[in-house]
Amino acid sequence: MISELLNGKTLDLLSPVRHDEINQFIEYIAQKAKDGRFVELEAELMKLSRNSMLRMFMSKRTSEDDGLGDITKIITEAAEIVGRFNLSDHIWFCKNLDLQGFAKKSKDIHRRFDALMETLITDHEEARKQETREAKDLLNILLHISEDESMEINLTRENIKAFILDILVAGTDTSAITIEWALAELKNHPNIMNKAVEEIDQVIGKNRLIQESDTPNLPFLQAIVKESLRLHPAVPLIPRLSTQDCTVGGYHIPANTTTLVNVWSLGRDPTHWENPLEFRPERFDGKQLDVRGQHFHLLSFGSGRRMCPGASLGLLMVHTTLGATIQCFEWKARNSGNLDIVDMEEGVGLSLPRANPLVCVPVA
Template sequence: MELAWSFFVWSAGICLSVVLVLQLLQVKARNSSRQLPPGPPRWPIVGNLFDLGKAPHRTLAGLVQKYGPVIWLQLGAVNTVVIQSTKASRELFKNHDLTYSGRTITEVMKAGSFDQGSMAIAQYGPYWRKIKRIVVTELSGSKQFNETASMRKRSVDKMIQWIDEEAQAKGRVCLANFVFLANCNLVGNLVLSRDLLDPQCKEGAEFLNAMEGLMIGGGKPNVADFFPILKWLDPQGIRKKMEKDMGHAMQIVSGFVKERIAKPQSGERKERKDLLDVLLEQEDTREDEPDKLLERDMISLILELFMGATETTSSTIEWAMTELLRDSKTMSKVRTELAQVVGENRRINESDIEKLPYLHAVVKETLRLHPPIPFLIPRRAVEDNNFMGYFIPMDTQVFVNAWAIGRDPDSWDDPLSFKPERFLGSDIDYGGQHFELIPFGAGRRRCAGFTMGHTVLHLALGSLLHCFEWELDEPITPENIDMEERLGITLRKNVPLELVPKTRDVFNKK
């Protein structure tokens, strides 16, 4: 029996190796007659998988000097191109945006059928255009955006209150958790017309843990993505774990949605439609679905909005505070500006944001050095094409290394230093028109929540700096603060930032 099992395993291994080799030979034969971009030597079968290291955004950035800004990788059976300079990103977004408008959908994104309702990873087409139009109109349209200013202010004010209460009770706070909760409630109001969480509620801790699992698991390299023939095996168990984490997160969101549908108006006339109202009214344009959007799709989309709003904002604010606490002069400058523009008699309002150029510069510099999604969301070539003199086959996966582009020495002086002053008097911003700074992406697949994210980042960070004095928790000092990164779907601090806030007089002002 044991001999028979050994023979079976040996035979299966041989067959699998033959299939993989044939796949790679077929790809090589197809591409051999045309010039691919340069890249590091590839191992048989696995290609460049072992070249990525624990921090692929850093590892690949280090290859630019040897191979140039457009690098070819063979990740198992998956053709991959990495874009790593301002010049190359400009060429991609200005001249090849439609050609690279497809998405690479990983196995973990299929967990819970999340990909079926997602906007960010939907393939370019009628469904994506429809959902993006709805989201942009309802969250960023000028009329709707102005109407929701009070929601953003209330969410930030509650965050400030929670931080003060936590500081009085425990002396220190984990900053990112409170930014996360505030943004959850903001999305909850925009989507479901209600606050969802507070620091003491059980759902808040569960949702935070579920989101943490999604963001970490979603960024793990998965052998099944590199060798599609192995999908059914799920050799690392990543798909199985993500089914659990995704299922838990979707269950929580589903509970919010079902409660909202069951009690749509609580007997009172609503002042405004929320996003769920609008989604429930829509007809689906996909031929393989019923007339109405499936509840599954709505839950996926709403979960995606929570993920996008909470993770990117909390990560960016945590990195901004880290950089400011390492540089007392920069901290002093931004707080002096707040005191001069906002004053000591009230808190910051959205109308103040455009009058705070140094705060803008701090946010830009943070996003330059610490883009929340270092490779953006991978694109896919929808047809064979020529890119900067190189042949790129259809279905090639495309990584845009925003982390490396933010450190491109051809675009930035002293690129490794945190210097907000570089943006003073500069028209460079991250709206998608300046390709040296693209934390939100660019082109037709730029982040749909850009306007909301931009406003909340400045309002929340400005409020934190204006309402509190901040100190590092001993024995941490500006010189030894941990700057290690943890790469999941987003680029978080490996060690969460714990701080000691001291309330200022302006805290009691509205």
């Protein structure tokens, strides 16, 4: 996945897709601003993220009348069921019982997703035979790999479907949720918002939209994303399976035991962070703290061989979308009748959603 699908060359090849989706998102928000209407940012950011992923993978959008209408529901249901506590997984005498109906629901999700993917793969195969288009999406790359007999691993049709489901579930709402949390924090800290906008104006100006290539020149925007990931990690608990007996914090962990690394708690640990509950991006000034698993008190994408393979793609999406959103608009938040303060209550899920979706009025 890292070497073929999510490497720098492939991500660069697909950057026009992401840029076009952000443009469409900004145009939609601009129309809302013109009409003075509220925007449900959670829903719109989810739509942006999913359309970007779908176009990169299959050259399709959920808004098209092409049978993809059910994909959003499938992704949501899959992410929800993965994040639920399953008695059959953890209590031995329940292992053969479907007490909560998860097995039945999982099979239904699998059946629907399999049928959808079978149609899309067949369409891609027919297009490849007719050579009607150049291979410019990730599904075509996967099909090419599966046909390459020199490959070390034989990539099956089931493998391809699993790859796509994994990335769609793991890479869509996590990016959207991260952007939503960052916007909420910026709304509650107008001085930080103003500083971020000032940096964008100085580096980019007011005549063009922020690009992915601008991110290295925007250190304060990067610090805002790091601080948001610290306080609001998209995946608050990282599961791992112990490969051998070991001792952690004085506790004996047998081999083959599922453990959960509490990323949420690490990001708020006063041992490592000064005033950990404060949203203060300046804490990263002059510090080479990375979110890619090298510093164990900031494990936004996990660490080691099992860290998130989509870290680079996720960071590209988050930085550029967040930057464009504050570059083009001021935001008036709506929260229980209070237009000044956004509540920061957390919801429940595999990812870390807001309990109350962010609803704002954009001002161009």
